[in-house]
Amino acid sequence: MLAVTDLAGTLLGRLDADFSVRRDPERAAAMAAYMRDQFEYFGLAAPAVRAVERSAFAGLPRPTADDLRAVTLGCWERDEREFQYAACDYLRKFVSAADPGFVPVLRTLITTKSWWDTVDPLATRVTGDLVRAHPALVGTMDAWSADENMWLVRTALLFQLHYGEATDTERLFEYCARQAGHRDFFVRKAIGWALRHYARTDASAVRAFVETTPTLSGLSRREAMKHL
Known part of the structure; x- marks a missing residue:
């Protein structure tokens, strides 16, 4: 059973x-349909979710690593997708409270109830x-880059x-x-997105990589070269 800290219990409540x-059943049905009926919803638009978060987070102390674990896993156990959005935003706000021991929790969040709407903020932020x-965690990224789970990739x-400019270019291109030949759309799209974004820093390096990597999919190639 998940251990719930006092802070987590208050926040989750x-x-x-x-x-x-604030539940809106009609909007909830439309949101669920848009997300291929993978998740249940309260039916809150993004501004309303942020308003709930501001009220819920207000006045609480800075979380410990245990609080962070309890809050995020507690949100992930709940059915409605808005809870997972709140967990992602809470993590973004207090990620500095996490330590390398948080990686197994992060892996759970990425590999369960997985879709781009939660995976992307968990990945990029x-x-x-x-x-x-914690630079030693690049070894974990190396392992995830070759994992069978596409969301870890x-x-x-x-x-x-x-x-x-702090990007490890060699590691990015290696991944x-x-x-490059991955069959899933979300991986091919991520390759193109990562390359396109890095092109803002070093366009010539991205152009050279794309031109010398014939195994890149057409989608990855188009995304990477969109602004070059």
Whole structure:
């Protein structure tokens, strides 16, 4: 059974109450349909989710690593997708409270209830910031870049998205080349996205990589070269 800290219990209780009173069944059905009926929804638009979060987070102390674990896993156990959005935003706000021991939790969040809407913020902000703070975790990214789970692969491809000049270019290109022939759309798209974004920092390096990597899919190639 998941251990719930006092802070987590308070925060989860606030989210439960505030999300429930704002429920919009008609909008919830439309949102679920848009997401291929993979998740249940309260039916809150993004601004309403942010409003609930601001109220729920207000006045609470900075979380410990245990609080962070309890909050995020507690949100992930709940059915409605808005809870997972709140968990991602809470992690973004307090990712500095996490340490390398948080990686198994992060892996759980990425590989369960997986879709781009939660994986991408977890990859580009949470994982990226955690690895930046603890560089030894690049070994975990190396392992994820070759994992059978496509969402871990996508995370490894995207974790450096906002690193700019601090990007490990060799590692980025290695990951992209390793997964160039991946069959899944979300991996091929992530390759193109990562390359296109890095082109803002070093366009010539991205152009050269694309031109010398014939195994890249057409989708990855088009995305990478979109602004070059």
